[in-house]
Amino acid sequence: MTYIATKTALDRRSFLKGSGVAVALPLLHAMTPSFTRAATASSSPKRFVAMNASLGFHAPYLFPGKAGPIGATTPYLKELKDHLKDLTLFSGLSHPSQNGNNGHASEMTWLTSAQRPGLAGFKNTISLDQLIARQIGAATRFPSLTLGTRGQSLSWTANGVSLPAMTSPSKLYQQLFVQGTEQEIKEQVKQLDKGKSVLDVVQGDAKALERSL
Structure with missing residues (x-):
């Protein structure tokens, strides 16, 4: 005899009522029958997250001394030791002609690679996150979310228009x-x-x- 657990599955669109407001439940273990969970996990939408550290990193604290499998060999990598098996670290990448009208102008072109940011005749172009959203964004409720600690944004449309960042949690x-x-x-x-x-x-x-x- 083969036993297949088929606990009652709860529709993810179900809601709990709290303080008079409908709150979407997190994905509980009971929201999918047990025999479909593996398939659901394998078919989850792809995600892309870009985070910018505007002041950069101290390279010797980040990059290991040689190419190959990543180990917790530098101060920054030690902080990520539990996740190193899931990471690929690139070095030697460069955006040319990023000397703009001020020292931080290249933040606006970090995901676009447009040259001479902020100088006369400059026009930005579509950012990488928005280009990816065009391809896979239809698989999620929101094609993309632009977040930040200030109003400035890393996301740009194909016409070079900045997409305002949401700053309020x-x-x-x-x-x-x-x-x-x-x-x-x-x-x-x-x-x-x-x-x-x-x-x-x-x-x-x-x-x-x-x-x-």
Whole structure:
């Protein structure tokens, strides 16, 4: 006899009600039947994440002394020791003609490689993240998310128009997870701004729901 576990599967679009606002559940173990989980994992949409450190890195603290399998041989790599098997580290890459109108002008061309940033006649072009979003963005709810700590952005359209970065964590959370009336959303965002996560409100209910399935 072959036993196949078929616990009741919970639709991922199900919602818990918290503080009058519908909150999208995280992916619980019970949201897919056990025999489909491996297939679901293998068919997950591809993701691309680009993060810019505008002041750069001290190269000797990052790059190992020779090419080959990465080991925790430098100060920065030691911090990533649990993830080295999933990383590929490149060195020697360069964007030519990046001497712009100030020392940080090349930030705007980091994902575009457009030359002479900020100088007379400069026109930016599509950034790598947006080019990738054209190819795989249809597989996800949001084709791309542009985030930052300031209003400046690394993302640009094909016409050289900057895509403003979202800087507010609470607004990002609202866009991704919170639904409800305008007043309900305002109240929940107010709680988030105070430092109280909406997930705290429903965490107990989520665990109870998981146990019952």
